[in-house]
Amino acid sequence: MTNRPTPSLLALAALISLGASSSAFAADATPAAPAASAPKPVRGVIKVEPNIAADAADLDADTRFQRLANDYIEALWKLDPDAAIAAGRYEFADRLPAPDRANRAQALAFSEQWLKRFEAVDGKTLSAASRTDLGQLLNKLRSDRFALTELRQFEWDPSGVNVAGPLDYILATDYAPLPVRLKVISARLAQVPAYYKAGASLLKQPTLEHTQLAIDQAPGVLSVLDEIAKAAQGPDAASLTAAERKQLLDRVAAARVAVDAYKAQLVKLLAAGKATGKARSFRLGQALYEKKFGFDxxxxxxxxxxxxxxxxxxxxxxxxxxxxxxxxxxxxxxxxxxxxxxxxxxxxxxxxxxxxxxxxxxxxxxxxxxxxxxxxxxxxxxxxxxxxxxxxxxxxxxxxxxxxxxxxxxxxxxxxxxxxxxxxxxxxxxxxxxxxxxxxxxxxxxxxxxxxxxxxxxxxxxxxxxxxxxxxxxxxxxxxxxxxxxxxxxxxxxxxxxxxxxxxxxxxxxxxxxxxxxxxxxxxxxxxxxxxxxxxxxxxxxxxxxxxxxxxxxxxxxxxxxxxxxxxxxxxxxxxxxxxxxxxxxxxxxxxxxxxxxxxxxSYGNAPVPVIAELMAQPKGTP
Incomplete structure (x- = not known):
């Protein structure tokens, strides 16, 4: 089983199957580090300079499509910094997604907008490689829409509200010097109380099983916060000013309070669910299961x-x-x-x-x-x-x-x-x-x-x-x-x-x-x-x-x-x-x-096997 999150607007729903979880929608925050500290992308869908003023009509169908795909991916990272972190992009890592109704509405509008743009692409004009890329993007966007409008796991799975994963990746990944990463973490931590409050507000009859999981995982979240505090006081973080270090440690303490408060709320929800028998069943049922199976x-x-x-x-x-x-x-x-x-x-x-x-x-x-x-x-x-x-x-x-x-x-x-x-x-x-x-x-x-x-x-x-x-x-x-x-x-x-x-x-x-x-x-x-x-x-x-x-x-x-x-x-x-x-x-x-x-x-990345079969059947030299 793989544990690295797959970038998705639905990381909150998807990561439960991986043993770690985080939410997926962005909130504005004050940057914690200068832009120069952010890593530059080392690859892209296609090497097209964004400032070239060429008329799109002069480009071939594959290039136009790949430009569109690249634009979508870059827009996704801005909307969903948790997914960007999972992919190895840290430009927006100082922003903690807040799983509230406004951001979910934004995410749905984003998915609908891009779905219309990709549905307008004529797959018959594309090479096999681009045509199958198009299929993957359409499936992802339709899956995102399904999860936001029908599956709605954020209402019944409290374990999706969990800040540990992205914080651990930022702390453990040497994309920038540790003091810079700690400033990014500090900015994220400042948003943790609001994050947990927003996640809790969306819960509706959570399942007993997912509620218990979220309770069981709370000590692990606290252990990540402990590691952050330890790193902030270690020799590698010596360049932090006293004020920066105090601010970070204060935010760690506030985050611990937020995690403990969320856990306490879940303990009450769990007891009420057991007492009343009104908790949602963990079973999806045939209709949701078939749809989820099709997308996944x-x-x-x-x-x-x-x-x-x-x-x-x-x-x-x-x-x-x-x-x-x-x-x-x-x-x-x-x-x-x-x-x-x-x-x-x-x-x-x-x-x-x-x-x-x-x-x-x-x-x-x-x-x-x-x-x-x-x-x-x-x-x-x-x-x-x-x-x-x-x-x-x-x-x-x-x-x-x-x-x-x-x-x-x-x-x-x-x-x-x-x-x-x-x-x-x-x-x-x-x-x-x-x-x-x-x-x-x-x-x-x-x-x-x-x-x-x-x-x-x-x-x-x-x-x-x-x-x-x-x-x-x-x-x-x-x-x-x-x-x-x-x-x-x-x-x-x-x-x-x-x-x-x-x-x-x-x-x-x-x-x-x-x-x-x-x-x-x-x-x-x-x-x-x-x-x-x-x-x-x-x-x-x-x-x-x-x-x-x-x-x-x-x-x-x-x-x-x-x-x-x-x-x-x-x-x-x-x-x-x-x-x-x-x-x-x-x-x-x-x-x-x-x-x-x-x-x-x-060589085809993580494409579905039927897509790989189609590509392998192409004559040699076919794009």
């Missing part, structure tokens, strides 16, 4: 059709896993009687093998040690070009991001590809011995390797490094989650097909269990949000039928209550990539080379 996944299939496909894929996986388990039975369980029920049979073998895992204290250390091994395998088997100048840093997940997923990649935006990429891993320190053992069995000797393939090499980390090199800024910025997650799932199977794990049946069985997780994610998400699956039914699906430990199953139940549609992205993207690979094999015949397929596929 961008598949040629509906949500219901993808659910049906997942059911078929599940059956094929279980058949394969049952066969491997039969072959491993005596080796793992000796003379123990073999159950007739295939779930019991598969589960018994997996359970015995899962006893082989790292020690609790070595969990993060082992993940860190495996990354170079994966990189060496990729190089030795010539599967993909890797960029040694973009090292991956494995670290413990920042406190404010904890609560939804245990591991994830936090990658830099396309404007600052040189910045660090973090592999956030939540340590097991705070778990009871029983909880820790459950987690370690879930991420056993084999699955821990598959996790690292998914999250790091050649999964999310590798894919996002390539995405930042794409010539299409549109496809990189406004990418498709199903492609991103699908590539990570595809990487798991591709590595094993290429010989990783020495073709051991234990590795293939555990891959089956892990891949079954992606398939089950789709079944679970649709069943819960559309079909009304209960907690007991969900836990049975996850534990008995998908062989997940109790702790893992309960965490997934929590996640499906806090997110929607995102869990379907893994299977949807994976199945589309596998289908595309087979199509390219048939089209190219003997000239097909796996490395070439991978590098061409990744």
């Amino acid at each position: 996944i961008q598949s040629s299939h509906s949500a219901e059709q993808m659910y049906q496909r997942a059911l078929k894929a599940r059956e094929a996986l279980l058949t394969q896993m049952a066969d491997i388990s039969d072959k491993l039975w005596t080796q793992t369980l000796g003379d123990a009687p073999k159950p007739e029920d295939r779930f019991a049979r598969i589960g018994a073998v997996i359970g015995k093998l899962s006893e082989q895992h790292v020690k609790r204290a070595d969990f993060v250390k082992e993940i860190r040690a495996q990354i170079p091994e994966l990189e060496r395998f990729i190089t030795a088997h010539d599967l993909l070009t890797q960029d040694a100048s973009k090292p991956l840093i494995v670290r413990e997940t920042p406190v404010y991001q904890r609560g939804v997923a245990g591991a994830g990649i936090e990658a830099p935006g396309p404007y600052r590809p040189q910045d660090r990429t973090y592999y956030n891993v939540t340590p097991l320190d705070d778990l009871t011995p029983e909880q820790a053992e459950s987690t370690l069995r879930e991420y056993n000797r084999w699955i821990l390797q598959i996790l690292n393939i998914h999250e790091a090499v050649p999964g999310h980390y590798t894919q996002l490094v390539h995405a930042n090199k794409s010539p299409s800024l549109v496809k990189t910025l406004f990418g498709n989650g199903a492609m991103v997650e699908g590539w990570a799932v595809y990487g798991e199977r591709m590595m094993l097909e290429s010989g990783y794990g020495d073709n051991a049946p234990e590795m293939w069985l555990m891959w089956g269990k892990w891949n079954l997780r992606s398939v089950t994610n789709t079944i679970l998400d649709y069943s819960v949000h559309v079909l009304g699956m209960t907690e007991a039914q969900a836990l049975d699906l996850l534990q008995r039928q998908a062989f997940q430990t109790e702790r893992e199953a309960r965490e997934k139940w929590r996640r499906v209550q806090l997110t929607s549609v995102q869990l379907t992205s893994y299977f949807s993207g994976y199945s589309d990539i596998m289908e595309l690979r087979e199509q390219r094999k048939q089209a190219l015949g003997a000239s097909f080379k796996l490395k070439d397929f991978h590098e061409q596929f990744l």
Whole structure:
């Protein structure tokens, strides 16, 4: 799972699925630093000088469109500085978006205005590259409108009101000297009380689950504020004047009061919701779910059709896993009687093998040690070009991001590809011995390797490094989650097909269990949000039928209550990539080379798989 926010007017709604959250609409503020300190863009959609007085009619259709796209992106950063920060642009970082009604009205008007302009573009006059850029922009703007007018997550998800993410990025990113960044942070902090007041005013019957999440994340927000205060008093901030430092610390204190007050208000809302039974359900329902699925996944299939496909894929996986388990039975369980029920049979073998895992204290250390091994395998088997100048840093997940997923990649935006990429891993320190053992069995000797393939090499980390090199800024910025997650799932199977794990049946069985997780994610998400699956039914699906430990199953139940549609992205993207690979094999015949397929596929940024398929099918030399 990726943790870097995708730039969007709907960051407030989207980031809940990532474990961190922030709102998304701008408010005017006094600049905290001179304009010269702001980073200049290092790339754009197209290199067109803004002061050239050429008549637009004299430009070709592609150039006119790319100018329009560039104008939209630059206007978006002014409206939505949180999204700009996520992309690596810090010119407007001193402005804290205030999620009030006026700014939401402004955001809706902005989306409607730009939607009309892009809908007026004749896609038939554009090259394939520009035409698919146009499709991405139209989808983004329609998705923004849907979230503002129909989904309205800002009314029922209090966890969207959270200042931690952008503050952490500003503090941790060396786009300017620390004293300059602290001045920017100080300006943001001055707006925090009004920000929380505005966010609270929009809440209408928030769900119990999202309210509890916001309460649970409050200490993490406070920890970011503590880090700011510490930095302000450190030696690297010595050039701040005494007045500037005092002002910053006073604003940190005021922000802490605002966070605590918001948390206290949520505690009351939670109690009232439980007492009255009038809290909104976390379930989206079919109408909203189908629409959200269409915008988020961008598949040629509906949500219901993808659910049906997942059911078929599940059956094929279980058949394969049952066969491997039969072959491993005596080796793992000796003379123990073999159950007739295939779930019991598969589960018994997996359970015995899962006893082989790292020690609790070595969990993060082992993940860190495996990354170079994966990189060496990729190089030795010539599967993909890797960029040694973009090292991956494995670290413990920042406190404010904890609560939804245990591991994830936090990658830099396309404007600052040189910045660090973090592999956030939540340590097991705070778990009871029983909880820790459950987690370690879930991420056993084999699955821990598959996790690292998914999250790091050649999964999310590798894919996002390539995405930042794409010539299409549109496809990189406004990418498709199903492609991103699908590539990570595809990487798991591709590595094993290429010989990783020495073709051991234990590795293939555990891959089956892990891949079954992606398939089950789709079944679970649709069943819960559309079909009304209960907690007991969900836990049975996850534990008995998908062989997940109790702790893992309960965490997934929590996640499906806090997110929607995102869990379907893994299977949807994976199945589309596998289908595309087979199509390219048939089209190219003997000239097909796996490395070439991978590098061409990744060259299109974060575009949806159907868009990539269209672009890969273009004759060489076609723009």
